[in-house]
Each structure stands twice: as C-alpha cells, then as structure tokens.
Amino acid sequence: MFRIWILTVVVYFGFFPSSEAKDYNASLFGIKSDGITLNTGSIQKAVDFISEQGGGRLMFYVGRYLTGTVILKSNVTIHLEEGAVLVGVPVIYDYFHNGDFVSILYGENLENVSVTGKGVIMGNGNALLAAITEQVKNGYIQKATSSVAPGLIQLKDCKNVLLSGVILRSSLGEAIRLDKNTGITMKGITIENAGLPGAGLLLAGNSSLVVADSYFHTSGKEIIYAGKNQDVRIENTKNSTGRKLK
Amino acid sequence: MRKIQWIITGLLVCLSTGFALAKDYDAHTFGVRGDGITVNTASIQYAIDYISGHGGGRLVFTVGTYRTGSIYLKSDVTLHIEPGATLMSTTNPFDFVKDKDVNWMAMIFAKHQTNVGITGKGVIDGRGFETANNMTNYIQRGVFADSLLWDRAREPNRPQNIYFRECKNVTIKDITLKDPAGWNQTYDQCVNILVDGIKVDAKSYWNNDGIDIVDCDSVVIRNSYFDAADDVICFKSHDATKICQNILVENCVGRSSANGLKFGTVSRGGFKNVVARNLTFFDTYRSAITFAAADGGTVENIVVDGVRAVNTGNAIYLRIADRWSKGKQPVMKDIIIKNVYVEIPAGKPDAGYPYEGPVEDLPRNISPSGIVGLPGHPIENVTLENIELVYPGGGDPFYAKVGLTPEELDGIPEMPQSYPEFSQFKELPAWGFYIRHADGIKFKNVILRAEKKDYRAAIVLDDVKNASFSEMKIEEPGKEKDDLKDKIFPYKSENISIK
Numbered sequence: 001m002f003r004i005w006i007l008t009v010v011v012y013f014g015f016f017p018s019s020e021a022k023d024y025n026a027s028l029f030g031i032k033s034d035g036i037t038l039n040t041g042s043i044q045k046a047v048d049f050i051s052e053q054g055g056g057r058l059m060f061y062v063g064r065y066l067t068g069t070v071i072l073k074s075n076v077t078i079h080l081e082e083g084a085v086l087v088g089v090p091v092i093y094d095y096f097h098n099g100d101f102v103s104i105l106y107g108e109n110l111e112n113v114s115v116t117g118k119g120v121i122m123g124n125g126n127a128l129l130a131a132i133t134e135q136v137k138n139g140y141i142q143k144a145t146s147s148v149a150p151g152l153i154q155l156k157d158c159k160n161v162l163l164s165g166v167i168l169r170s171s172l173g174e175a176i177r178l179d180k181n182t183g184i185t186m187k188g189i190t191i192e193n194a195g196l197p198g199a200g201l202l203l204a205g206n207s208s209l210v211v212a213d214s215y216f217h218t219s220g221k222e223i224i225y226a227g228k229n230q231d232v233r234i235e236n237t238k239n240s241t242g243r244k245l246k
Numbered sequence: 247m248r249k250i251q252w253i254i255t256g257l258l259v260c261l262s263t264g265f266a267l268a269k270d271y272d273a274h275t276f277g278v279r280g281d282g283i284t285v286n287t288a289s290i291q292y293a294i295d296y297i298s299g300h301g302g303g304r305l306v307f308t309v310g311t312y313r314t315g316s317i318y319l320k321s322d323v324t325l326h327i328e329p330g331a332t333l334m335s336t337t338n339p340f341d342f343v344k345d346k347d348v349n350w351m352a353m354i355f356a357k358h359q360t361n362v363g364i365t366g367k368g369v370i371d372g373r374g375f376e377t378a379n380n381m382t383n384y385i386q387r388g389v390f391a392d393s394l395l396w397d398r399a400r401e402p403n404r405p406q407n408i409y410f411r412e413c414k415n416v417t418i419k420d421i422t423l424k425d426p427a428g429w430n431q432t433y434d435q436c437v438n439i440l441v442d443g444i445k446v447d448a449k450s451y452w453n454n455d456g457i458d459i460v461d462c463d464s465v466v467i468r469n470s471y472f473d474a475a476d477d478v479i480c481f482k483s484h485d486a487t488k489i490c491q492n493i494l495v496e497n498c499v500g501r502s503s504a505n506g507l508k509f510g511t512v513s514r515g516g517f518k519n520v521v522a523r524n525l526t527f528f529d530t531y532r533s534a535i536t537f538a539a540a541d542g543g544t545v546e547n548i549v550v551d552g553v554r555a556v557n558t559g560n561a562i563y564l565r566i567a568d569r570w571s572k573g574k575q576p577v578m579k580d581i582i583i584k585n586v587y588v589e590i591p592a593g594k595p596d597a598g599y600p601y602e603g604p605v606e607d608l609p610r611n612i613s614p615s616g617i618v619g620l621p622g623h624p625i626e627n628v629t630l631e632n633i634e635l636v637y638p639g640g641g642d643p644f645y646a647k648v649g650l651t652p653e654e655l656d657g658i659p660e661m662p663q664s665y666p667e668f669s670q671f672k673e674l675p676a677w678g679f680y681i682r683h684a685d686g687i688k689f690k691n692v693i694l695r696a697e698k699k700d701y702r703a704a705i706v707l708d709d710v711k712n713a714s715f716s717e718m719k720i721e722e723p724g725k726e727k728d729d730l731k732d733k734i735f736p737y738k739s740e741n742i743s744i745k
Contacts, residue, residue: 029389030338030380038285041315041340049389068288091277091284093292131277138275140296 021075022056024049026065033063038089040068050076055112060084060119068094069150072107080119080166088150090127092135095150103154103177113155114162121152125172125196132172149173151198155181164188174202174224181206189214191222194240199224203232211237216245268322269303273312280310285336287315297323302361307331307368315341316405319356319364327368327421334369335405335427337376339384342405348434350402352409353426356416363417364408372407374427374450381427401453404428410436419443425450430474434460435488441465446472449503449600455480456500461488461515472500475601477508478527483543486514486574495522502530503596503603506555509545510538511666514570516577520548527555531596531603533563534588537581538666540567542574548581553588557595561588561635562615565666566623566683578619579626583633592638607669611641611702614676619683620662621709627686637677639696639722646673647701655708655737658682675735676706678720687713699724704733707742714743 029046031039043058047070050056055075062083068091072078080086088095088104095101104121107113115121132148135141141148151173155161161184168175168191175191175198178184184206191200191214199220203209207230216222217240237245276293278286290305294317297303302322309330315338319325327333335341335353342351353372356362364370381399384390392399404427410416411434422445423430430448433439439462448454456472459465460482472478478500481490490509500506506527509517516539527534534555539545555561562583566576590612596602615635619625648654655675664670674680678694681687687710694704704720707713713736720733736742 028387030340030384036283038336040285040288041336041338041342045340045389091289093277093288096288096292135277140276140292 022053023059024056025059026061031065033061033065035064035066035087038066038068040070040094043067043070047071047073047076060086060117067104069097069102069104069106071097072105072110072113074110075112077114077116078105080115080117080121082118084117084119086119086121088123088128088152090124090131092128092131092141092148101148101150103151103173105153107155107158110155110158112160113158114164115153115166116162116164118165118167120167120169122169123150123152123171125170125198128172146197149198151175151177153177155179157181159183161185167192169193170196171198172196174199176200177202178206178209179204182208184209186210186214187212191216191218193218193220195219202226203229205229207231209233210235213237215239269301270306270326271297271303273305273307278312280307280312280331282311282313282334285313285315285341287317287341290314290317294318294320294323307333307366314353316343316352317354319354319359319362321359322361324363324365324417325354327364327366327370329367331366331368332371334371335373335377337373337380339377339381339390339405344402345409348409348411350409351405352407353405354408356410356413358412360414362410362413362415363419364421365417365419367420367422369422369424370407371424372405372426372450374404374425374454378404378427378451398452401428404451404453407431410434412436414438416440422447424448426454427451428453429455429458432458432460433462434484436462437464439465441467442469444470446470446474449473449475451475452601454601456502458482459490459493461485461490463491465493467498468494468496470498472498472502474500474502475599476502477504478502478506478530480505480508481517482510482512483515483517484512486542486572489515489518489544491518493517493520495525497524499526500530501528502532503599503601505532505536506530506534506558507550507553508533508536510536511540513538513543513545514541514574516543517545518547521551522549523551525553527553527558529595529599530555530558531594533560533668534558535561535583535586536563536565536668537578538565538567539576539578540565540569540666542568542571542576544577546577546580550583551585553586555588557591558588559590559595560613560615560668561586561590563666563668564617564625564628566619566625567664567666568620568662576620576623581627582629582631584629584631586633588634589636590638592640606667607672609646610669610673611646611700612638612677613669614674614678614680616668617679617681617684617687620660621683624683624685624711626684628684629688629690630692631690633691634693634695635678636695636697638698639677639700640698641677641700641702643701648673648675650675650703650706650735650737652737655706674706675702676704677702678704680706681710681713682708684713685711689715689718691717693719694721696722703735705735707734707736707739710736710739710742712741713739714745716745718744
C-alpha cells in the first residue's frame with residue numbers, strides 16, 4: 001500500500017510537474033510579437049526568471065517572435081498558443097553556444113522540460129543555409145556546413161520531457177534532436193520540413209520515449225536512430241505518404 | 247617635479263609603441279548588419295573571438311547603425327568605428343550582461359585582455375535614457391530585482407558604454423561616446439591607457455560621467471571634449487590595496503552638471519603622481535578641480551597646471567574625509583596648483599542642462615574654495631601659484647550667516663563621514679578660501695576678486711600651521727580698509743606669514 005502511495009506521488013509530481021505552476025505572459029518580459037525585434041535576451045530572461053521562481057509556463061499568444069538560441073531551464077514550459085510563431089533569426093552566430101551551433105530551444109541536464117501548445121516553431125532554414133554558406137566561404141566557419149545546421153529543439157541529458165501539439169517548420173538541422181534523455185513524451189507533433197535537408201527526429205542514447213499521434217513530412221529521414229535507444233515506442237505516427245513510422 | 251615629467255615621457259613612449267599593424271576585417275563579412283534593426287550581439291562577438299584567435303586585427307564598422315547588446319573585447323582586437331558608423335544599444339536591458347566578476351552591466355566589456363582598443367571617428371550610443379527607463383519598468387514589474395535607490399535602478403544595473411577591467415595596453419581614440427544609462431566608460435585596474443581625441447556627449451540619465459579611471463597605472467587622457475551630466479574626468483580608487491597612479495591629463499575641455507577634474511569620491515587606495523595641464527571647463531555646476539581622500543586613501547604628488555573655468559560653481563576643493571576608511575589613515579600632500587583662472591557665477595552654472603545638478607546645502611551664499619582636512623589629518627604641503635578667482639560676492643548675512651567669532655567658527659561641523667562636496671558645510675565664513683586642518687600652505691600671486699561687497703572675510707584659516715601668502719591681491723568693492731591682513735582671518739593657526 002505504502003509503495004503504491006509512493007508511486008502515486010512520483011507519478012503525480014514526476015509526470016505533471018507544471019500543471020499547477022504559474023503562467024507568465026511573454027509581454028511581462030518585454031518580448032515583442034512584431035517579427036522584427038530580436039527577443040533572445042528577453043526570452044532568456046523570462047526562462048531564467050520562471051525557473052528561479054520555481055517553474056511555470058511562458059505563454060506566447062498570436063504573433064511572430066524572432067529569436068536566436070534560448071537555453072531552457074528546469075520546470076519551465078514554453079507554451080505556444082495557436083497562432084504564436086517562434087521564428088528563428090536567420091543569423092548563424094545567434095545559435096553559437098559554448099563553441100557549438102545548437103537549436104533554437106536548447107536544454108542540457110534539466111528536469112521537467114516542456115514545449116506545448118498549438119503554435120509553431122520555424123527555423124528559417126533556407127536563409128540560415130545561405131548565411132552559413134557565406135560564412136564558410138569567408139573562412140570564419142571551418143566546420144562542414146551540415147554540422148553547423150541549427151535545428152528547432154535540442155535536449156541533452158534531460159529527465160521528464162514533454163513535447164506536445166506544436167508544429168515544427170523549416171528546420172535546417174534535425175527538427176528535434178534528443179541525446180541521452182530519460183522519460184520523453186512526444187504527442188501530436190507536426191513536423192513540416194519538406195525542401196530542407198534536416199531530418200524530423202534524431203534519437204541518440206535515450207531511454208523511455210513515446211512518440212504518439214504525430215505527423216512527419218520531411219525531405220530528409222523522418223527518424224534517425226543513432227546510438228542505443230532503450231524503450232522507444234512510436235504509436236499512431238505517420239509520414240506524408242501515410243506510412244506508419246517506426 | 248622632474249620625476250613626474252620623466253614618468254610621463256616614459257608613459258608616452260610606451261603607449262605609442264604598443265600597437266603593431268594588424269589585419270582589418272569588415273564587420274559585414276561576419277554577417278553583421280548596419281541596418282539599425284538587426285541585433286548583432288552574437289555576430290560581433292563571434293567576429294571578435296575569431297579575430298583574436300587569428301593573430302588580431304581591427305573589426306571595422308563602416309557607415310551604418312549597428313545595434314548590439316553586451317560584447318566582450320578580446321586581446322589584440324580593436325573595434326574601429328568609421329565616421330558615419332554608430333554602434334548602438336538595443337535599449338533592451340535583457341540584451342546586456344551583468345558581468346559576474348565586475349558586477350556591472352556594459353555594452354563593451356574587456357576583462358584580462360592585452361592590446362585592446364576602440365578607435366575611429368564614429369559613435370558609440372548607449373541610448374541610455376530608454377535603456378534605463380526600460381530597466382526601471384522591469385524592476386517595477388518585479389521581473390528584475392533592484393531596490394531602486396532614489397527611484398532609479400542602481401548604477402550596476404544600468405549599462406555603461408565601456409567597462410574594461412584588468413587590461414593592458416588600452417587605446418581609446420577619436421570616438422564619440424553618447425548617452426549611456428549610467429556611468430559612461432570605466433577602466434578598472436588597467437595598465438597603459440591612452441585616451442586621445444575622444445568626444446563625450448553623455449547627458450541622458452543620472453551618473454553619466456565623462457570618463458572614470460579606477461585604480462589604473464600609466465594613463466594618458468588628452469585632446470578630448472566632454473559634455474557630461476555627472477563628473478567629467480574622474481579618477482577613483484575602489485580597492486584599498488590598489489592605487490591610481492602615473493597619470494597625465496592634458497588639453498581637454500569639459501562641461502558638467504557635477505565636477506570638472508575630479509579625484510574621488512571613492513578613494514580607498516588613492517592617487518599618486520598626477521599631472522593635469524591645459525584644461526578648460528565651462529557651465530559646470532560643482533568644482534573645476536577637486537581631490538578627495540575620503541576613504542582612507544593617499545593623495546600625493548599632484549601637479550595641476552593651467553586650468554581655465556568659466557561659469558563654474560566652485561574653483562578648487564581639497565578634502566580629507568573618513569567615510570569607509572576602516573582604520574586606514576587618509577593622507578593628502580604635495581599638491582601644486584598653478585596658472586588657474588576661474589569665474590564663479592551668482593546663478594546656477596548648469597541651468598537648463600538635462601539632468602541638472604541638484605541644488606543642495608541651502609541656505610548658503612556662494613561657497614568659497616576649500617582646503618579642508620580633519621583634526622589630526624591635516625592636508626599637507628599645498629602650493630597655489632598664479633591663480634585668479636573671480637567671485638560674484640554679495641554674500642547676504644540675512645540669508646545665511648557664519649561670522650568670525652570663536653563660537654561660530656567652532657560651530658562649523660567637521661562632517662568626516664559626509665560626501666565630500668564644496669557646498670557640504672552650507673554657509674562658511676569666507677567668500678574666497680576656507681582652509682581648515684592644513685599644514686604647509688603656500689599662496690603666491692593669488693588674486694581673489696569679489697564683484698560685490700561680501701559680509702564675509704576673503705580667506706579664513708582654522709587650525710592651519712605654516713602658511714605663507716605672498717604677492718596676493720584681494721579685491722572687494724566697498725570695504726573701508728583695504729588691508730590684506732584684514733581680509734585673511736587666521737583662527738587657532740600658527741606661523742602664518744602675510745606679505
């Protein structure tokens with residue numbers, strides 16, 4: 001009986017960490033929806049602040065929110081309401097973090113990370129590709145272009161991840177890249193990335209992953225498995241030809 | 247004095263040989279855009295890191311407006327801002343880093359770097375009024391933690407234009423620095439600094455200083471123009487174990503709603519070996535020349551030669567105080583001030599200025615210059631030579647009065663823990679000079695002129711030892727006796743010679 005009670009507590013607090021946490025509107029932090037203002041600093045401030053306050057949802061309502069890489073924090077949910085678009089800035093160095101090029105949303109060593117809502121994250125992949133090509137030509141980036149390509153969501157060594165509902169578009173790199181995470185739920189995700197090289201989902205060394213009710217339309221591979229992934233379930237998820245993904 | 251001249255010559259040689267020719271990189275080639283909209287922080291940073299890692303050079307900004315948040319300058323990199331180019335703040339406080347080591351926000355940081363510079367006839371624009379007000383807004387919303395001193399964000403939470411810490415061989419040349427949100431440019435514990443031909447236009451928000459040099463060694467500031475809301479050329483000593491030393495300031499012009507040439511207020515370590523020459527100040531609210539040993543520091547071996555200040559609230563204020571000394575003994579000695587002309591107005595010198603200096607310490611008639619130590623800590627060995635100070639006079643005893651009786655003179659407070667400011671004692675019994683707790687004061691060819699009759703003495707000495715006044719001229723209309731000895735009033739003083 002006691003064990004069941006413990007399990008209940010773990011399940012409740014473990015899997016629904018942010019359900020009762022506070023909501024913070026983007027405008028509180030001066031985040032602008034005009035598609036022109038670069039909001040990286042303000043979104044980062046918001047994520048840091050919400051995490052320091054014990055967690056909650058950062059709410060984006062209808063509008064276009066231009067940003068470079070935002071470093072996610074534990075217990076913070078990025079919530080994109082229908083019509084809200086997180087737009088990746090087409091400047092490659094805005095994704096340069098600790099010597100590497102990373103995705104728009106990037107998290108490392110976190111717990112309880114969520115991206116939810118029916119909004120969009122779009123990567124401006126073609127413009128980014130042009131920017132990278134130019135920088136490689138100028139000699140300022142020595143790496144191969146493909147290893148520089150930022151994606152949309154990238155998580156590493158995180159526990160308890162929820163990606164739900166969002167639409168992911170025009171990613172130059174893999175739309176979602178997951179390395180060594182534990183306990184990942186992806187449901188109702190739409191990836192529309194035709195015409196760009198980026199794969200839909202790259203999985204490397206994760207355990208306990210469920211992808212459900214999702215749709216992948218990509219020119220690259222829908223799902224790339226790299227390294228050992230344990231306990232992966234892909235359910236009711238199709239590509240644009242109607243093929244069930246595995 | 248020859249020692250100082252020698253040091254300065256050495257300094258100039260060091261500074262002029264510090265830079266080798268290096269490669270130029272057009273900022274555009276890194277994808278940096280001068281469209282006034284693109285926030286270039288990340289690209290500029292990448293460019294600086296790249297250039298520093300590839301043998302050094304100049305990152306060149308051609309005509310355009312380049313928006314940015316905080317960037318860190320690295321060794322062997324010069325930001326070169328061409329005429330017509332502006333490096334401009336985004337006005338978003340969250341685009342700025344509050345650096346963990348220096349605990350301050352800035353647009354251009356450099357820490358522990360060698361051979362760094364900012365050059366070119368372009369502009370660095372902090373858009374400080376907007377940035378500061380945006381910050382206040384976030385503080386009021388509870389998004390940014392700050393206790394809002396005097397209803398403004400505390401100084402470290404308002405971005406400066408430039409903050410260099412522990413750098414070697416710093417060149418700041420030709421640029422215009424505009425409107426920071428707080429202090430303007432700080433060089434803290436740096437060695438070998440050349441500031442040459444810059445323009446400062448900084449009147450956007452409180453604490454907009456012209457330039458702040460903190461605990462630096464080997465500094466040349468010259469050929470520059472400053473128009474600043476707060477102190478113009480300001481030296482500070484934040485660290486009791488450090489000192490600001492080997493300094494040359496020359497050929498500068500300044501306007502300020504605070505002080506012209508200021509050493510202090512924070513003065514924990516002190517200031518040593520300073521030559522300041524050929525300086526002009528105008529429309530300046532507080533003192534043209536002021537030195538403070540307020541926090542246990544030592545001020546010594548100072549030469550100020552050639553200052554012209556018009557429409558300036560006070561000429562000279564030397565002060566020992568005891569605010570944050572923590573047992574350290576403050577010292578101020580061996581100061582020569584010569585070839586100085588100052589006109590002090592009856593009205594407010596900075597009237598109409600954005601961020602006007604606050605009218606303080608009323609009621610008082612126009613304050614005299616001051617040399618004011620503390621009991622047991624006299625200001626020692628000060629020479630004033632070829633000085634002409636023009637005062638409005640007209641001190642009105644019905645408005646404020648401190649006379650020459652022992653009760654009145656002893657009633658002037660010592661105020662050791664107060665902020666040292668020429669007006670701090672409110673009314674004083676002199677219109678020209680008030681000198682207290684000093685030893686070894688030499689006035690030679692000093693002209694004090696009051697334009698109207700004043701109820702006060704020209705000079706009051708209190709607890710002064712070994713003072714000589716020679717070739718003096720004190721002019722004041724309407725005095726019955728025209729005797730110098732009647733105009734200089736010694737009290738509790740010894741060995742005073744008036745010739």
